[in-house]
Amino acid sequence: MKLIFLLNLLWVLCSTARALQCVTCTDKTCASTVPLTCGSETMCITARILGTQSGATATQIYKACASSSLCPATGSSSFSVNMGLQSAVADAVCCNTDNCNSQTLSIPPTRTPNSLQCIVCDPTTFQCNTPITCKGEENNCFTAFVTDGTKRFPAMGCVSPNACAAASNLGGLPFMHNFRIVRGPECCTTSLCNVPTTAPQTTPTAQSTTTAEIAGGLQCLTCTDEACLSTVSVTCCSEIMCITAVMLATSSGATNQQIYKGCASSSLCPRTGSHTYSINLGFQSAIASAECCNTDNCNSQTLSCGSNHRIF
Template sequence: MNLIFLLSLIWELYSTAAALTCLTCTDQTCSSSIPLTCGSETMCIIATILATQSGISVTQLYKACAASSLCPATGTSTFSVNLGSQSAIASAQCCNTDNCNSQTLPAPSPQPTKSLQCLVCDPTTSQCTTPIICSGDEINCFSAILNNGTNTIPALGCASPNTCTAASGLGSLPFMQSVGSITSGPTCCTTSLCNVPSATTTTTAPTTTTTTPAPTTTTRTTAAATTSTISPTITSTIRAYSSGATQQQIYKGCAASSLCLRTGSQTFSVNLGFQSGVASAECCNTNNCNSQTLTLPGSEYLNGLKCVACDPSPSQCNTPTAYSGDGGNCLPITAQ
């Protein structure tokens, strides 16, 4: 049984019914916003950004669903980044209820300078030897390689620690996505002029992988890390206390070797008590071999094994659950 495969499919079905809705800007000026159902994001964000370029400052608004790297918790925070030629300071608030990002935050004020100095790049020559003085929450120097759609360029400057964390997860500088996507880095360090492009720096912020703040469409492609393709048909039962409804889903995609140890048919099964899933799957290893649609798994029989399951409401894990079909292991899971 591949637990990650089943749990991810069950969660996808479960979260569709209870997905968070956030207000999202309809244009770059955020002159209006509309409710948008989030994907994997569990937070809404609203931010007021003071952006400066070539000495000219403008205030911008931002509303959207937020990735966990941008909003690891509810509450207010300040993001700050300075590339020398342009900078951005954002007052942000994260929340986790439907359309909770309806208010408008006051614009952030320019921050006092600090003693930390970081190198920045000259956008006309791409020489990265100019020091600048950081300000406010910018206690890190950072370096990264950006792709602006035309060229691959270095990007160096000052940044707040949460900007380093968010940039690692988003693949772009938060609230400065217009400068390009990150193709290498970022690396962040805490001593003056430590972000020399040829130097090896260490990150001071944890890296979190998630989605961008704005909704994206993901196209599945064949990746070097995959060894076969899988074409399972799954019926997953989400047993909520109010409905107990059954939903069905077809899944096709590339598969890691841990999911497809061999070619041929197999069954995956997991039961968490309040949610369960069983999948008929077939693995193959030739191009586009997963074009067929499999029949639904049959009703499983009780196999005599009982495991303790958790009640999600009081978060107590003392309910015995009878296992069925291929279920042959009880699984302890510790929430992080």
């Protein structure tokens, strides 16, 4: 994943004029939007998310640049995760032209039950022995271990196949921000195929996420122009890290610098702190110095090419 990111980064930095622009929300209700210059992403996404927690529901509009994990192709798609008392379903449209994600989708319709049953965990005791009936496109059962801050606990339930595939690459369940996957997900296709063979090891102080956390997410600053002269705060999707980076690309002796701020997946930010990414193809090279953090709008600083973040 990091190599793919760096190859895409190299292409973006050496072809800045061709970088995709997508509309992004500046608040959780998406009452206002701004154009955003994408980094390595080659897709825009607009999505409407419906999150449920113990019978209470919340919705969110999400517009942003999208990785290939969320948007492997243009067109419509639906992501769904159901852990019993907690669930999230998102209808999304992916596109690949400038600001093509300006439309706002309607609230996802109610999904009808299908024939698949999966095991879920009790959010209080974390005993994983309760079967539920899946809905809509949830054609897989899943098992994973996740973290919520410093707490680690099991997560099981129903999932759509595309959400399972995306979770493996994103390091988190799509549109369920607070859960970072530390193992899994393991997905299977037959009823009750995720019955645990041994009792999961859990942390007694672990707490379940809330509806607001399902429908909301981490807030990170992102640049609204290529020079990053202005920034806005955006709501992340499944990412639980913010990143600020300064990147240099060299092609045939010419050097191009770009500042990048945004939400980051676990493949880019496996932990908080400083990271360096580098690739050299001989006639072209790129190197990026980055800082990762996990609190709202923590990526406000702009790194330089000197001091502790020296690149060349």
